[in-house]
Amino acid sequence: MLKSYFDPSTVFFPRMSHFAKGIGVTRDRFDWHTHESAEFFLFSKGRAVINLGGENRDVAADDLLYIPPGVRHRFSLDSPSVFYAWFGFYLGPTKHPEAKKQQSPTVRALDLQTFRPAEWGLSGNGIQWTSGFTGMSETLDAVSKELEHPRPDTSEMIWIHLLKFFAALRRLHIDQKKVGEAPSKIDAVRTFLQSQIHRRVSLEELADRSGFHPAALVRSFRKKVGTPPLEWHRSLRLQEARRKLLQGESPSQVAEATGFQTLQHFSLAFKKETGFSPKHWASRAGVPGGEGT
Numbered sequence: 001m002l003k004s005y006f007d008p009s010t011v012f013f014p015r016m017s018h019f020a021k022g023i024g025v026t027r028d029r030f031d032w033h034t035h036e037s038a039e040f041f042l043f044s045k046g047r048a049v050i051n052l053g054g055e056n057r058d059v060a061a062d063d064l065l066y067i068p069p070g071v072r073h074r075f076s077l078d079s080p081s082v083f084y085a086w087f088g089f090y091l092g093p094t095k096h097p098e099a100k101k102q103q104s105p106t107v108r109a110l111d112l113q114t115f116r117p118a119e120w121g122l123s124g125n126g127i128q129w130t131s132g133f134t135g136m137s138e139t140l141d142a143v144s145k146e147l148e149h150p151r152p153d154t155s156e157m158i159w160i161h162l163l164k165f166f167a168a169l170r171r172l173h174i175d176q177k178k179v180g181e182a183p184s185k186i187d188a189v190r191t192f193l194q195s196q197i198h199r200r201v202s203l204e205e206l207a208d209r210s211g212f213h214p215a216a217l218v219r220s221f222r223k224k225v226g227t228p229p230l231e232w233h234r235s236l237r238l239q240e241a242r243r244k245l246l247q248g249e250s251p252s253q254v255a256e257a258t259g260f261q262t263l264q265h266f267s268l269a270f271k272k273e274t275g276f277s278p279k280h281w282a283s284r285a286g287v288p289g290g291e292g293t
Helices: 097-102 105-111 137-148 154-176 179-194 203-210 214-225 229-246 251-257 263-274 278-284
Strands: 002-004 016-023 038-045 047-052 055-060 063-067 083-089 128-130
Touching: 016 137, 038 137, 083 137, 128 154, 137 154, 179 203, 179 214, 179 229, 203 214, 203 229, 214 229, 229 251, 229 263, 229 278, 251 263, 251 278, 263 278
Parallel strands: none
Antiparallel strands: 002 016, 016 083, 038 063, 038 083, 047 055, 063 128
16 A cells, blocks of 8 residues: 655655655565665554565664665565655756746755755665664654645745754764764763662653764663663662662652652552562561551
8 A cells, every 4th residue: 555645747846756655565566676766765663574685674663774776676565564654866957847847946946955865874875774763754744744735835845844854864874873982972871870860861861961863872772781771760760769668768758759750650660670569568678667568
């Protein structure tokens, strides 16, 4: 199932060759072929295996595939559960003769903007795979809505949405190049988290402090520490909670001191970590007054 929004008789946008959204199919999408444009596939939901260039690869949500012009390829899915957006850019002037004839002065000006893959972290003549490209589904949904209901400023709005897409891609690639700097940065993140056991910390805050893209931070932290940063931080807070319970503090006092929103939230997290409710755990540890289920 595929819905294409590109109609050169009604909508024009800067150097773009096509845009469509679809779901996976259990047959080859196309036979072997090449494109004059640079192709992008962003998988947004589900998991599957694709065959590309004779090589089978796992594909999951937030995987981005870039195929340069002229690269022979075939795209297929073994599962109908994968959702994806599929679009392309010409690297040279728009070649559609009717598009050139009907374009407004504003769109012709936009057409002069050259899409240069290297500016967005894309290089070489081979297929490029980027994992962890999160948060872009809403941006591409916005492009779809613009194309479903064209307006005089549709081209400009699409370009603005896609600039956000490419800026996020470039940032992720820059983060991935900082692999050599990652260990010291992860140590700094760990030190910060250890100083914040009294409250809940968001992934966005950690990303801003470390200079990483959120997905790159999670990958680097997991690789060095063994667990994602927020999960590791929650374990620190629960460790502090156990210490306070041993000192005789009540579960409600401990919940507030370790940054849990409610006593119920704290109790659920504590039981998931230890297998016991805070009161029951304190009772087993011999804390006076510690009792319950």
